[in-house]
Amino acid sequence: MGAGHAHMLYRHGSSPVHALPPHTKLTAVLAFVVVVVATPRTAVWAFALYAALLGTVAYAARIPPGLLLRRLAVEVPFVAFALLLPFVARGERTDVLGLPLSVDGLWGTWNVLAKGTLGVAASVLLAATTELRGLLLGLQRLGLPPLLVQIASFMIRYGDVVTDEMRRMRIARESRGFEARGVRHWGVLARSAGALFIRSYERGERVHLAMVSRGYEGTVPLVDEVTASRAQWSYALALPLSALVVCLLGWTL
Amino acid sequence: MHVPDGFIDAPVSAAAGAVAAGAVAVSLRGARRELGERAAPLAGLVAAFVFAAQMLNFPVAAGTSGHLLGGALATILVGPYTGVLCVTVVLLVQGLLFADGGLTALGVNITNMAVVTTVVAYAVCRGLVRVLPRTRRSVTVSAFAAALLSVPAAAAAFTCFYAVGGTTDVPVGQVLTAMVGVHVLIGVGEAAITALTVGAVLAVRPDLVYGARDLTAPLRLCVGGEPADAPPSPTLDLARAGGAPTPALTPRSPRKVLLAGLAISLLLAGVVSFYASAAPDGLEKAAADEGIEAGAGEHGAAGSPLADYGVRGITDGRLSGGLAGVIGVGLTVAAGTGVLCTVRIVRTVRGRRAGEPSPAATGSPAPRTPRDV
Structure with a gap:
């Protein structure tokens, strides 16, 4: 509960990227990722340019490169899958270090690695420069159904509470000498999960009653409307537009 | 099974996004109908639970451990509509905040993990609950079967997307075998944990288990130990x-x-x-004897x-x-x-x-x- 009001991925700062309205940043990241995915995989230089663009954004947001690289580790499971592709794909073969590898599969690996890494890096930059509440406001501004935004905001607000409850149950188990070592102990853990569900659901009922007693009628009043000036839009869209130029060059060259 | 960017090409990703948006719209309407204005806090808290439950590690053997995926569990506990919404929100937050799963692949991910898992789990669970005897154990058994089938079904759905819009030319049969094979194993673990969890909830608050809501007997008003109202319908x-009027004989x-x-x-x-x-059956044997088999092509499947x-x-x-x-x-x-x-x-x-x-x-x-x- 003492975690403060920012999520752990947010990095507080006062850079121009932090100051942009959240919905412009969301639009920019989405458009950028779409452009990256639409780029032909044979245009290797284009991906280097995309990486340079993201590097510029990270520099402007004063995000240290070490932090960015550490958070890229989330994509390790896909890397394992991508590395399998050259061995199973069809098509003509080529010899790399004595192994017959599929040319198409090698391109596939490169494709997934390059596009996946760029997508993850863009998401990491977004999460590092935008507060949670801002993200939700931005999503609502971009036309996500209000009910979905409300569910997401409840999930994020109570995520720490529920996780904390789970941690306390773990401490309670361990202080009674329990240590999960194998399949035999699944019953105990599953009972904890069941108790966690009941506690979460009942908390939801209590939260609803508390909201009703404060006049909730199905919609949360929007107190602060986020707006963006033309300058802010153009500043945010500079990233996907320059990426689009690179993409078009990649298709024509 | 979070699909990253660049795995599925842009048109198929867009189509999957449209499918996911439609399914989420249907679920929003359904959840609002079922829960009314309670939808937001309840679904939000259940989503937080799914999110937390995914962090609960279940040791398998020799230091390895797995965790719950939660789609089937959420469906059985809170119903298909709310289940879809909860898993969708979890995927959305994971994609936006934790960069887990690509943003362009969000449609594919939601279709696979939120929609297919939920629909399969719910269909299997409801079907089995209806057929099996009306006891608590049969709900647990149905939960097991539902979770067991839902995970390979999601893997099969992924293979379909890959077959249509994959960016690498990998034989589809091979992808299907690998995906379904691995996910049957994952499904067994998921099924065991889901069944145990559903059993634990059933023991304490059976009224909260959506998949077992038929099993609760209707409440009866009793005055001095005697039922005060007409006998409820059987x-x-x-x-x-x-x-409808009670028939005299069931x-x-x-x-x-x-x-x-x-x-x-x-x-x-x-x-x-x-x-x-393993000997060929009658027809196959006859065909082989008559030499018809040479003309028979390999079956499509x-x-x-x-x-x-x-x-x-x-x-x-x-x-x-x-x-x-x-x-x-x-x-x-x-x-x-x-x-x-x-x-x-x-x-x-x-x-x-x-x-x-x-x-x-x-x-x-x-x-x-x-x-x-």
Whole structure:
């Protein structure tokens, strides 16, 4: 509960990227990722340019490169899958270090690695420069159904509470000498999960009653409307537009 | 199984996004109808629970551990609509905040993990709860089966997307075998944990388990130990049909017959095929003798993971045959139940239109074709 009001991925700062309205940043990241995915995989230089663009954004947001690289580790499971592709794909073969590898599969690996890494890096930059509440406001501004935004905001607000409850149950188990070592102990853990569900659901009922007693009628009043000036839009869209130029060059060259 | 960017090409990703958006819109409407204004806090807290439960590690053996995926569990506990919404929100937050799963692949991820998992789990669970005896244990068993099937189903759905919009030319059969094979194993763990968790919730708050809501007996007002009101209707079919008149005699339920049939087919498929002869059956033998076989092409589904009655990737021929049989029976039962339910709904609607009591409303179960017997 003492975690403060920012999520752990947010990095507080006062850079121009932090100051942009959240919905412009969301639009920019989405458009950028779409452009990256639409780029032909044979245009290797284009991906280097995309990486340079993201590097510029990270520099402007004063995000240290070490932090960015550490958070890229989330994509390790896909890397394992991508590395399998050259061995199973069809098509003509080529010899790399004595192994017959599929040319198409090698391109596939490169494709997934390059596009996946760029997508993850863009998401990491977004999460590092935008507060949670801002993200939700931005999503609502971009036309996500209000009910979905409300569910997401409840999930994020109570995520720490529920996780904390789970941690306390773990401490309670361990202080009674329990240590999960194998399949035999699944019953105990599953009972904890069941108790966690009941506690979460009942908390939801209590939260609803508390909201009703404060006049909730199905919609949360929007107190602060986020707006963006033309300058802010153009500043945010500079990233996907320059990426689009690179993409078009990649298709024509 | 979070799909990253660049795995599926742009047009298919867009199509998957449209499918996901449609499914989420339907679920939003359904959840609002079921829960009313309670939808936001309840679904939000359940999403937080799914998120937390995914962090709960279940040790498997020798230092490895797995975790819950939660789609089937959420569906059985809170219903399909709310389940879809919860898993969707979890995926959305994971994609936006934790960069887990690509943003362009969000549609693919939601379709696979939120929609397919939930729909399959719910269909299997409801079908089994309806067929099995009305006890608490049968809900746990249905939860097990639902979770077990939902995970490979999501893997199969991913393979479909990959077949249409994959960026690398990998033989689809191979992808399917690998994906489904791995996910059957994951599904077993998921199924065990889901069943245990559902059992734990059932023991404490059976009213919270959506998949078992038919099993709770209707509340009765008692004054001085004697029921003060008229005896409640004996079966739940009546209550759902809007309080139709109670028939004097309820015919014997075909449940026992169906259960026996299911058990026998599973036994035959799983155990007997274990010992069955691998010699070609009559037609195949005749064809071989007459030389027709040379002209016969490979069957269209020869690349499927169940081709030639064996699960690929399992080298023990007998075990593989038995497993394939069990899966086949499961799929057949699921398909049959689906067809029966559709027929029943159509009949009910027609009966209402004709102004006569429908088979569902009179309390007698719709005539079912005996299957698997």
